Amino acid sequence: MWNQILHRRGQWSERPHSHPSHLERTWQTSIEGDEVIVPANTYIATILTITANRLTPVLVEPDIATYNLSPSLMRQAITSRTKVVMPVHLYGRLAEMPEITAIAKEHDLLILEDAAQAHGASLQGRKAGNWGHAAGFSFYPGKNLGALGDAGAVTTNDEELAKTIRALGNYGSHKKYENLYQGVNSRLDEMQAAFLRVKLRYLDEEIKARRTVARAYLEGIKNPLVKLPAWEVEEQHVFHLFVVRCERRDALQEYLWERGVQTLIHYPVPPHKQGAYGEWNNQQYKISEKIHYKVLSLPIGSFLDQYLVKNLITCIKEFK
Ligand SMILES: *Cc1c(COP(=O)(O)O)cnc(C)c1O
Numbered sequence: 001m002w003n004q005i006l007h008r009r010g011q012w013s014e015r016p017h018s019h020p021s022h023l024e025r026t027w028q029t030s031i032e033g034d035e036v037i038v039p040a041n042t043y044i045a046t047i048l049t050i051t052a053n054r055l056t057p058v059l060v061e062p063d064i065a066t067y068n069l070s071p072s073l074m075r076q077a078i079t080s081r082t083k084v085v086m087p088v089h090l091y092g093r094l095a096e097m098p099e100i101t102a103i104a105k106e107h108d109l110l111i112l113e114d115a116a117q118a119h120g121a122s123l124q125g126r127k128a129g130n131w132g133h134a135a136g137f138s139f140y141p142g143k144n145l146g147a148l149g150d151a152g153a154v155t156t157n158d159e160e161l162a163k164t165i166r167a168l169g170n171y172g173s174h175k176k177y178e179n180l181y182q183g184v185n186s187r188l189d190e191m192q193a194a195f196l197r198v199k200l201r202y203l204d205e206e207i208k209a210r211r212t213v214a215r216a217y218l219e220g221i222k223n224p225l226v227k228l229p230a231w232e233v234e235e236q237h238v239f240h241l242f243v244v245r246c247e248r249r250d251a252l253q254e255y256l257w258e259r260g261v262q263t264l265i266h267y268p269v270p271p272h273k274q275g276a277y278g279e280w281n282n283q284q285y286k287i288s289e290k291i292h293y294k295v296l297s298l299p300i301g302s303f304l305d306q307y308l309v310k311n312l313i314t315c316i317k318e319f320k
Contacts, residue, residue, distance in 0.1 A: 035079060035083065036085070038069075039059070039060055039090070040288040044267075047271050055084075059272060061073050067090050088114040091229070091242075093238075097123060111132035118240065144210070147196050169186040171184070213242070217298065221244075225252075225319060253265070259315050263297055266297050267292060273289075
């Protein structure tokens with residue numbers, strides 16, 4: 001249903017029908033152990049989708065300047081078993097999709113985007129969810145476009161794949177009481193779809209408000225101890241999160257807390273250090289670890305007024 005709404009708006013269908021034969025082939029021959037390239041510094045949900053399908057995640061370090069998958073390191077990670085690359089548009093910044101797409105084409109890889117944080121981000125006129133063969137969106141309440149409970153959607157321009165995905169989310173059934181696949185129940189609740197249908201109208205406004213706050217932070221926060229996020233192309237970033245980096249991150253968080261500003265950390269523990277992936281706990285991903293241990297998310301959203309933004313800028317300027 002959600003897909004249909006989006007398609008009717010024509011917002012996600014700029015891209016012509018992508019290679020169905022290639023897709024089918026790769027889908028059908030996908031076997032246990034096939035490798036999926038994924039940034040090491042994502043939220044664990046990205047990686048869980050890979051291991052849940054008994055595929056092998058190949059963690060690749062991000063570019064420290066963008067926090068997104070590094071195209072050159074992605075290239076180095078490709079082996080004869082690599083089938084998929086899964087870029088994550090982390091914090092709302094669209095990944096370096098032109099480069100990633102070129103490399104994926106060269107190596108005949110599928111591109112599956114994790115667009116959970118990037119509704120509406122775009123580059124070269126193409127939006128998140130419209131670069132890959134398919135993309136996953138989250139409408140978890142805290143996202144830029146959030147439902148009033150859990151919800152999500154997949155976008156694709158491939159009609160056959162869309163049918164398969166709809167079936168997979170409905171116990172593997174295309175047709176009532178006929179089950180072609182061992183699917184799951186992940187249907188979008190109708191009430192949530194109704195809420196989202198209304199909230200979608202306000203997404204552009206929400207993004208605009210977030211960019212206004214981001215601009216104020218970027219212009220106002222001048223403190224050599226606080227590294228601000230990169231933002232070169234206006235449309236590329238929707239600022240789901242405004243993430244700064246600081247060597248004394250915990251001290252900065254404490255300092256802001258004492259001044260009435262709540263901040264969060266996205267994310268405190270990298271996936272390879274989680275108990276769920278004990279077999280990776282001894283591996284080192286230095287850039288990812290640096291990010292996880294040094295980042296802090298400042299408040300951002302349409303709820304912030306000018307006064308709060310100014311106050312926060314003054315606070316951070318005075319942090320020593
Ligand atoms: C929120 C999020 C997810 C998971 O979305 P759910 O709707 O909770 O399944 C996946 N990846 C990233 C990067 C996220 O931020």
